Amino acid sequence: MIELESVGRRFEGAGSVAALQGVDLVIRDGDYLAVTGPSGAGKSTMLNILGLLDRPSEGRYLFDGIDTDRLGERERTGLRGTAIGFVFQSFHLLAERTVLDNVLLAFLYGGLPRRERLDRAHDALARVGLSKRASFLPPTLSGGERQRVAIARAVGTAPRVLLADEPTGNLDEGNSRAVLDLFDEFNAAGQTIVTITHDPAVAARARRRVRVREGRLTVVADAQASKGLALHPGLPVIPAAPVVADEGTPA
Ligand SMILES: Nc1ncnc2c1ncn2[C@@H]1O[C@H](COP(=O)(O)OP(=O)(O)OP(=O)(O)O)[C@@H](O)[C@H]1O
Numbered sequence: 001m002i003e004l005e006s007v008g009r010r011f012e013g014a015g016s017v018a019a020l021q022g023v024d025l026v027i028r029d030g031d032y033l034a035v036t037g038p039s040g041a042g043k044s045t046m047l048n049i050l051g052l053l054d055r056p057s058e059g060r061y062l063f064d065g066i067d068t069d070r071l072g073e074r075e076r077t078g079l080r081g082t083a084i085g086f087v088f089q090s091f092h093l094l095a096e097r098t099v100l101d102n103v104l105l106a107f108l109y110g111g112l113p114r115r116e117r118l119d120r121a122h123d124a125l126a127r128v129g130l131s132k133r134a135s136f137l138p139p140t141l142s143g144g145e146r147q148r149v150a151i152a153r154a155v156g157t158a159p160r161v162l163l164a165d166e167p168t169g170n171l172d173e174g175n176s177r178a179v180l181d182l183f184d185e186f187n188a189a190g191q192t193i194v195t196i197t198h199d200p201a202v203a204a205r206a207r208r209r210v211r212v213r214e215g216r217l218t219v220v221a222d223a224q225a226s227k228g229l230a231l232h233p234g235l236p237v238i239p240a241a242p243v244v245a246d247e248g249t250p251a
């Protein structure tokens with residue numbers, strides 16, 4: 001589905017920052033990939049590129065074999081709206097719109113009739129166990145419930161890939177587990193997931209784990225490597241090991 005070829009991202013400003021360098025990565029349908037690494041390593045930069053929110057300054061990003069750099073902004077926005085679902089650490093819900101309206105916002109680009117959008121939004125809320133909260137406003141929900149609304153919004157459109165940036169970063173242990181259980185369930189049903197995390201317990205749920213450090217990517221664990229499906233030809237495969245917290249980063 002996704003192929004990054006020697007992707008680099010450089011930010012020019014007061015100084016020039018090479019946030020990503022020479023990143024090769026293949027993501028297949030049904031994958032569950034965790035990206036770990038210290039603060040400032042380039043993880044969000046990579047996720048923003050995968051989510052078509054940003055463009056590489058070097059290399060190629062192929063989605064279904066299409067070079068995304070050749071797409072215009074409208075096409076990229078359309079592809080993002082239909083093929084990609086986002087979950088962020090801080091939920092990004094509109095406080096003055098109901099839970100249902102927040103989920104409906106995801107259908108902006110699908111061109112579906114209203115009835116269909118409503119059905120799918122209700123289905124998505126049911127999948128995360130929040131049918132009874134459809135008419136509530138987000139500020140009246142708990143943190144765990146808010147994140148589940150954000151997940152319903154992300155999966156409601158049946159995206160090709162779910163991209164999550166620290167999805168449990170603002171949650172306590174119980175709510176984190178609930179979110180991870182949902183991800184397991186969705187992945188078991190075929191949902192492709194890429195999640196960024198500092199938390200070893202979150203990374204441990206994924207079958208494939210890569211690490212970004214100073215803009216470069218290394219493989220930590222790749223369940224597919226043993227089946228002859230290496231993450232990317234030529235990338236070193238380090239045998240699966242228990243995931244450890246990044247040095248200097250609170251677990
Ligand atoms: N828009 C930008 N302009 C300039 N520099 C940027 C920009 N976005 C990111 N950077 C720089 O690129 C590097 C990687 O940032 P990124 O946000 O990808 O890190 P991260 O791995 O997600 O860190 P964290 O775990 O703290 O979220 C950092 O040094 C950051 O300062």
Ligand SMILES: [Mg+2]
Nearest residue numbers: 043044045165
């Ligand atoms: Mg980040």
